[in-house]
Amino acid sequence: MGIPVKLEAFEGPLDLLLHLIDKNKINIYDIPIVVITEQYLDYIRQMETKSLEIMSEFLVMAATLVNIKSRMLLPAPETEEEEAVDPRQELVERLLEYKMYKYISEELKDKQMDASRALFKPPTIPQEIADYREDVDVGALLSDLTLAKLHEIFRSIVKKQVDKIDPIRSKFGKIEKEDVNLAAKFAQIQEYGLEHRRFSFRNLLEAQMSKMEVIVTFLGILELIKIGRIKITQECLFDDIIITYLANDIVQMEEASF
Amino acid sequence: MELKVVEAQIEAILFTMGEAVELERIAGATNQDPETTRKIIHNMMDRYGEEERGIHIIELDGAYQLCTKPQMYEIIIKLTHIPKKHVLTDVLLETLSIIAYKQPITKLQIEQIRGVKSDHAVNKLVEYNLVCELGRMEVPGRPILFGTTEEFLRSFGLQSLDALPIINPEKVEDFKLEAEEEMQLKLDI
Amino acid sequence: MELKVVEAQIEAILFTMGEAVELERIAGATNQDPETTRKIIHNMMDRYGEEERGIHIIELDGAYQLCTKPQMYEIIIKLTHIPKKHVLTDVLLETLSIIAYKQPITKLQIEQIRGVKSDHAVNKLVEYNLVCELGRMEVPGRPILFGTTEEFLRSFGLQSLDALPIINPEKVEDFKLEAEEEMQLKLDI
Numbered sequence: 001m002g003i004p005v006k007l008e009a010f011e012g013p014l015d016l017l018l019h020l021i022d023k024n025k026i027n028i029y030d031i032p033i034v035v036i037t038e039q040y041l042d043y044i045r046q047m048e049t050k051s052l053e054i055m056s057e058f059l060v061m062a063a064t065l066v067n068i069k070s071r072m073l074l075p076a077p078e079t080e081e082e083e084a085v086d087p088r089q090e091l092v093e094r095l096l097e098y099k100m101y102k103y104i105s106e107e108l109k110d111k112q113m114d115a116s117r118a119l120f121k122p123p124t125i126p127q128e129i130a131d132y133r134e135d136v137d138v139g140a141l142l143s144d145l146t147l148a149k150l151h152e153i154f155r156s157i158v159k160k161q162v163d164k165i166d167p168i169r170s171k172f173g174k175i176e177k178e179d180v181n182l183a184a185k186f187a188q189i190q191e192y193g194l195e196h197r198r199f200s201f202r203n204l205l206e207a208q209m210s211k212m213e214v215i216v217t218f219l220g221i222l223e224l225i226k227i228g229r230i231k232i233t234q235e236c237l238f239d240d241i242i243i244t245y246l247a248n249d250i251v252q253m254e255e256a257s258f
Numbered sequence: 259m260e261l262k263v264v265e266a267q268i269e270a271i272l273f274t275m276g277e278a279v280e281l282e283r284i285a286g287a288t289n290q291d292p293e294t295t296r297k298i299i300h301n302m303m304d305r306y307g308e309e310e311r312g313i314h315i316i317e318l319d320g321a322y323q324l325c326t327k328p329q330m331y332e333i334i335i336k337l338t339h340i341p342k343k344h345v346l347t348d349v350l351l352e353t354l355s356i357i358a359y360k361q362p363i364t365k366l367q368i369e370q371i372r373g374v375k376s377d378h379a380v381n382k383l384v385e386y387n388l389v390c391e392l393g394r395m396e397v398p399g400r401p402i403l404f405g406t407t408e409e410f411l412r413s414f415g416l417q418s419l420d421a422l423p424i425i426n427p428e429k430v431e432d433f434k435l436e437a438e439e440e441m442q443l444k445l446d447i
Numbered sequence: 448m449e450l451k452v453v454e455a456q457i458e459a460i461l462f463t464m465g466e467a468v469e470l471e472r473i474a475g476a477t478n479q480d481p482e483t484t485r486k487i488i489h490n491m492m493d494r495y496g497e498e499e500r501g502i503h504i505i506e507l508d509g510a511y512q513l514c515t516k517p518q519m520y521e522i523i524i525k526l527t528h529i530p531k532k533h534v535l536t537d538v539l540l541e542t543l544s545i546i547a548y549k550q551p552i553t554k555l556q557i558e559q560i561r562g563v564k565s566d567h568a569v570n571k572l573v574e575y576n577l578v579c580e581l582g583r584m585e586v587p588g589r590p591i592l593f594g595t596t597e598e599f600l601r602s603f604g605l606q607s608l609d610a611l612p613i614i615n616p617e618k619v620e621d622f623k624l625e626a627e628e629e630m631q632l633k634l635d636i
Contacts, residue, residue: 011372013374053375098373101356118352120325122276126520140533145535271523286528287525310451312456327459333476334460337472339462402562
């Protein structure tokens with residue numbers, strides 16, 4: 001297409017659908033499914049979202065639209081008693097409900113604006129009165145509670161926890177997290193130091209491949225300062241920090257106090 | 259006891275406590291029955307409202323609290339820095355209105371209406387103390403039911419949940435008409 | 448400006464500020480000269496004093512403050528001594544059972560099990576003396592560890608925590624199998 005399209009951020013699939021309906025100035029009760037579906041799919045294609053979860057919500061809506069579209073293309077089955085239900089019906093109901101809440105939330109926003117102009121006063125209860133604490137009658141509080149009941153409550157929580165584990169997906173392989181070897185990194189910084197003697201802290205961090213490596217490098221530097229093997233200088237606030245390697249050898253991590 | 263004395267006592271109570279105080283507690287402290295107390299307070303509310311006063315009494319779900327009248331805001335900010343309340347994003351407002359109208363409601367039900375995951379929004383609202391847990395729904399999985407708090411009423415200037423803006427059935431009709439009027443193309447399959 | 452309006456403004460200022468406010472600041476905010484402001488305030492002080500009011504304005508070295516009248520002290524004591532009704536809600540029961548069985552446990556761990564913020568519930572249980580702090584966990588942030596109190600044991604007639612009913616490990620296994628079967632059913636459809 002070549003035309004840069006500025007995508008608005010939509011809160012969810014219903015939000016996008018409402019926008020399309022609004023943009024085309026069409027009646028919500030009479031959505032031209034074909035047109036809307038095409039535009040909808042178009043938007044999804046242009047969407048740059050890295051979150052699978054968000055994307056999948058939009059895709060579900062797209063699938064619903066395509067489903068409605070196909071059902072509308074098929075001849076309605078001839079039934080004597082029931083009147084054929086418009087496949088768009090459910091969608092329209094959802095859209096209307098959603099639109100209502102969008103409207104209400106605007107009303108609430110105004111109310112909040114007004115209400116925020118009233119100011120309250122913190123409690124000024126004299127200290128000796130504030131210090132008074134009545135005893136809570138634990139016995140009365142627990143009167144209906146038996147150990148068995150407490151146990152039952154805990155069991156149902158445990159069951160809920162177990163339910164949450166998806167037995168299918170939990171058996172899938174894991175994406176291995178990268179392994180940054182602390183000891184190796186520690187030695188590596190010192191080797192670099194032996195070779196360069198004076199070097200830039202910023203450059204050192206920029207040379208790291210991942211966030212985890214940056215963190216480990218930073219920890220390594222801190223440790224080397226602590227054991228007096230390097231010193232650091234900085235000309236001005238927020239300037240680059242210059243590291244000077246003072247030692248003539250390398251210590252192993254075990255000797256340091258990690 | 260003389261009415262004036264009781265009124266003075268109620269004023270002192272509300273002033274000292276600062277926060278909302280339940281009718282029953284006020285009644286207990288002033289030795290009045292709750293219904294009489296309620297009448298006295300409402301009488302005071304009217305007077306505070308009519309007179310040229312800088313403060314008034316508001317009602318929050320059967321509790322009462324003293325606060326400044328909104329029109330005093332401009333004068334007060336000249337003197338003191340007023341901490342900004344949490345600015346609610348559209349997402350949070352939308353979620354909050356669903357909870358306000360449909361309470362008690364589960365996260366799943368909210369998500370069905372919004373069409374998107376709402377964990378983050380619900381958690382934020384709980385964090386802001388606008389929404390709280392009401393208990394559990396007795397269905398498999400026992401999901402948590404959410405509802406609005408007293409802080410919600412206060413932040414939105416509502417006496418009780420009955421004071422929520424009404425979703426008028428006519429409004430639905432309006433939306434429909436609006437859409438029809440604006441309609442320029444009526445495409446059909 | 449009308450006198451009544453200035454009086455209302457002064458009342459609102461003193462109410463919001465809580466502490467003593469210097470005459471000059473009040474005068475500045477209300478756009479009056481200090482001498483006029485002083486007269487207005489003293490006029491208000493007289494009225495508050497004469498009328499049967501619960502609060503009055505006091506002067507402190509050229510500054511003014513709203514506070515309750517001394518004779519209201521008793522009524523505040525009475526109010527704060529009215530016993531509040533305490534109930535163990537579902538939320539509290541759940542949190543208590545988790546703490547009982549998983550102690551020592553941090554707030555974050557409780558939240559992970561419940562899936563929602565649980566500050567309020569934990570604080571209430573501490574207030575009720577059913578739960579207390581056991582120390583801190585030696586991890587970054589040093590979060591507080593919670594456990595049940597002696598009072599908790601006493602109330603249930605337990606000699607020690609070992610006497611708590613045990614969750615059968617087999618039971619957990621059963622739950623897992625159940626869940627797997629349910630999932631399989633869904634897939635088979």
